[in-house]
Amino acid sequence: MKDRLEEFIRNNRESFDDKEPGEKVWTGIDASLGLRRTSVWNSVALWRAAAVIFMVLCGYLLIPKTSGTSIAKDNSSAEFDDVEAYYFRQISEKVEMIDEFQKSEGLNGFTHDFQQLEAMYMVLKEEMKTSPSQKVKDALVLNLLVRIDLLNQQLHKLEKEYKKDNYQEPKEST
Amino acid sequence: MDHGVNIHEELIARCKAGDRDAHFRLYKLYSKAMYNVGLRITHSEEEAEDVLQEAFINAFRNIDSYRGDATFGAWLKRIVVNKAINAVNRKKHDPIPDDDRWDVAEEEPVGEYGEGLTVERVKRCIEELPDGYRMVLSLYLLEGYDHQEIAEIMGITESTSKSQLNRAKAKLRELLTKKS
Numbered sequence: 001m002k003d004r005l006e007e008f009i010r011n012n013r014e015s016f017d018d019k020e021p022g023e024k025v026w027t028g029i030d031a032s033l034g035l036r037r038t039s040v041w042n043s044v045a046l047w048r049a050a051a052v053i054f055m056v057l058c059g060y061l062l063i064p065k066t067s068g069t070s071i072a073k074d075n076s077s078a079e080f081d082d083v084e085a086y087y088f089r090q091i092s093e094k095v096e097m098i099d100e101f102q103k104s105e106g107l108n109g110f111t112h113d114f115q116q117l118e119a120m121y122m123v124l125k126e127e128m129k130t131s132p133s134q135k136v137k138d139a140l141v142l143n144l145l146v147r148i149d150l151l152n153q154q155l156h157k158l159e160k161e162y163k164k165d166n167y168q169e170p171k172e173s174t
Numbered sequence: 175m176d177h178g179v180n181i182h183e184e185l186i187a188r189c190k191a192g193d194r195d196a197h198f199r200l201y202k203l204y205s206k207a208m209y210n211v212g213l214r215i216t217h218s219e220e221e222a223e224d225v226l227q228e229a230f231i232n233a234f235r236n237i238d239s240y241r242g243d244a245t246f247g248a249w250l251k252r253i254v255v256n257k258a259i260n261a262v263n264r265k266k267h268d269p270i271p272d273d274d275r276w277d278v279a280e281e282e283p284v285g286e287y288g289e290g291l292t293v294e295r296v297k298r299c300i301e302e303l304p305d306g307y308r309m310v311l312s313l314y315l316l317e318g319y320d321h322q323e324i325a326e327i328m329g330i331t332e333s334t335s336k337s338q339l340n341r342a343k344a345k346l347r348e349l350l351t352k353k354s
Contacts, residue, residue, distance in 0.1 A: 005347060008291045009315045015293040016316055019219070021209040021226050026201055028227045033234055035194035 055145050056138070059083070080137055087144040094151035098158065117147050182246055189237050197234055204247060205230070208254045214312040215258035217301060225261055229254040251317065255327055262305055291350070299349040307342035314339050 009016070121143045128136045182203070188196035205226065212222035212229070233240075233250050240249050300308060313319045313327065314335075321335040328335070 003343075005291070005296075005343065005350070006315060009296060012293050013316065016214075016297060017207050017210040018293075019206075019210055019213055021205055021223050025205065025209075025223050025227045025230075026198070029201065029230045029234070030194075030198075032231050033194075033197065035192060035197060 052142065052145050052149060055149070056142055059141060059145065077132070080140075083141060084144070087141075087148065090148055091144070091151065094148070094155060098151065098154055114147065114150060117143055117150070121147075183242070186237065186240065186242075186246060189234065200246075201230060204250055207247070208250060211251055211254050211312075211317060212258045214300070214316060215255065215309050216261050217305070217308065221261050222258070225254060225257045229257050232257075252327075255313065255317065259309065259328060262309065295350065296346075299346055302349055303342055303345055306338060307345060310335060310338040311342035311346065 121140065124136055124140050124143060128140065182200065185196050185200050185203075189200060208229065209222055209226050212225040213219065216222050216225060229250065233253050240246065300311065303311065309328065310324060313324045314321070319327065321332045321339075324330075324335040325332040330338075
């Protein structure tokens with residue numbers, strides 16, 4: 001039993017769907033499904049780069065700032081020496097640990113990367129001496145952080161291997 | 175309203191494989207229609223958005239259980255409708271009026287509909303109906319469910335669904351003739 005009202009609604013059915021949901025609905029769906037984005041976002045390298053940038057920022061925030069701009073130059077180079085010394089200490093600790101782990105192993109991909117970074121660091125250090133700038137300093141710190149990151153990864157990998165072999169787990173200092 | 179059963183077969187297969195882009199495309203295809211379904215039932219934009227979000231998350235997570243025996247749209251719509259009705263029930267809606275005030279004959283009234291029917295007016299008047307009426311009327315007239323399905327969806331009997339629809343239509347007509 002069709003009536004005019006029913007007929008009207010059925011004939012204009014499409015026009016009844018006129019409202020649009022907000023953007024946040026998809027955002028919520030996307031977030032809760034946790035699907036990976038495109039392959040670019042999948043790349044470990046990209047995430048590592050992001051992590052490094054984050055760490056650099058943190059590094060800068062954590063370095064105690066000395067005030068005064070007149071003696072800024074002296075201060076900043078002294079400050080950098082502190083930073084460098086701090087990271088060097090970390091690096092050498094980690095290198096020692098890794099050396100202990102893989103005495104028997106020869107040169108592998110990891111040490112090759114590491115040596116390249118070291119070489120780059122020397123070049124940057126020269127640049128710092130001849131024409132010091134914030135950019136060079138940033139690059140130096142970034143280099144140190146990437147090396148620490150690499151070392152951490154290598155340590156983690158080795159640790160996992162040793163755990164698999166039921167070896168007593170060595171403690172990692174951070 | 176619904177297309178051939180497997181019109182989005184490829185898209186759905188890609189969703190099953192975890193393709194994010196396919197999820198987004200399927201969402202774009204159905205979100206507007208589904209949002210309006212939820213909106214008609216819940217009568218609240220905020221709630222309809224929550225319902226839409228929950229329904230899509232639910233559908234995507236269980237997409238493996240979609241076997242293609244109904245259209246994807248119909249399958250999804252059923253999820254939306256169930257969630258929307260739950261949302262309305264949760265906030266303790268005004269119960270379906272039980273009195274006979276709106277118990278009227280099914281025949282079309284003789285009077286004219288004010289300034290004539292427009293989608294805007296009909297929509298506004300539907301929105302003014304009490305929750306129970308609005309739900310049954312929307313499910314029947316707009317979502318295309320029959321009384322058996324409405325009975326199942328709303329947990330009422332088929333005859334209740336029929337009488338609710340008649341009352342809802344009568345009330346709607348009343349609002350439409352009154353309003354200009």
